Amino acid sequence: MLVYGIQGSCDNYCRALAAAGMEAVVSTEKDAAAEGLLLPGGGDIFGDALPVEEYQFIARFAEARRPILGICRGMQALNVFFGGTLYDRVPGHQIPGEDMVPPPCAVGLLAQLLTTSPAVTSSHHQAVRAVGRELTVCQWSTDGIPEGICHTSLPVVGVQYHPERQSFALARPDAADGAPLFCWLREQCRKRRVH
Numbered sequence: 001m002l003v004y005g006i007q008g009s010c011d012n013y014c015r016a017l018a019a020a021g022m023e024a025v026v027s028t029e030k031d032a033a034a035e036g037l038l039l040p041g042g043g044d045i046f047g048d049a050l051p052v053e054e055y056q057f058i059a060r061f062a063e064a065r066r067p068i069l070g071i072c073r074g075m076q077a078l079n080v081f082f083g084g085t086l087y088d089r090v091p092g093h094q095i096p097g098e099d100m101v102p103p104p105c106a107v108g109l110l111a112q113l114l115t116t117s118p119a120v121t122s123s124h125h126q127a128v129r130a131v132g133r134e135l136t137v138c139q140w141s142t143d144g145i146p147e148g149i150c151h152t153s154l155p156v157v158g159v160q161y162h163p164e165r166q167s168f169a170l171a172r173p174d175a176a177d178g179a180p181l182f183c184w185l186r187e188q189c190r191k192r193r194v195h
Helices: 011-019 052-061 072-082 109-111 179-194
Strands: 002-004 025-027 037-039 067-072 134-142 145-153 156-159
Touching: 002 011, 011 179, 037 052, 037 072, 052 067, 052 072, 067 072, 067 145, 067 179, 072 145, 072 156, 109 134, 109 145, 109 156, 156 179
Parallel strands: 002 025, 002 037, 037 067, 067 156
Antiparallel strands: 134 145, 145 156
C-alpha cells in the first residue's frame, strides 16, 4: 500500500494499515507495484488545483482502477481531482484542544462500513464545496458539511475525519471505529489480485 507522503509524517496511517494486514510504503515518487493508495491528511490545498505530482499519482491509480482511500486533506484532494471545489474556511471544524465532532450521518457504503455512529475525530478548516464528477456525498456532519465521499464506479472513498486516530490500538470508546475503512481498502486490493 502506498501512502502518498514523506517518511516520518505518516506513522499513524502506517500503523493502521499494518494492523489491517497491509504493508505500507511512504513515498511521493514510487507507485508501480503498489496495489492501492492512501492519501493522508496534511497541509492545505490552495485554490482548486492540486500539485502536478499529486494529480498524476491520483490519475494513475484511478485509471488503473486501483483502490484509493483519502483521509482529511486526502478526501479534499480526491474531490479536487474529480473536478470539485473546496471551502477554504469552515467554522467549527477545527477547535483548539478538541478534535471530536458530533456523529456524521451516513448512507451507502460508509453506512455499511461504519455501523455505529458515535463522534469522529475531525480537525480541518477546508471542506468539500461543490462535489466532483462521479462522486457522491455519503456522509455529512450535522451542519451539512461533507464528511465522506464515494466514487460511483471506482474503488475510491474519502473521509474528512481521521480514522487512523480511532482504530485498532488507537480505538476510542467515544469515537466511531475507523478500522473498517482500512479493512475495506485491504479487501479492495485483494479483489484486484483475484481478477
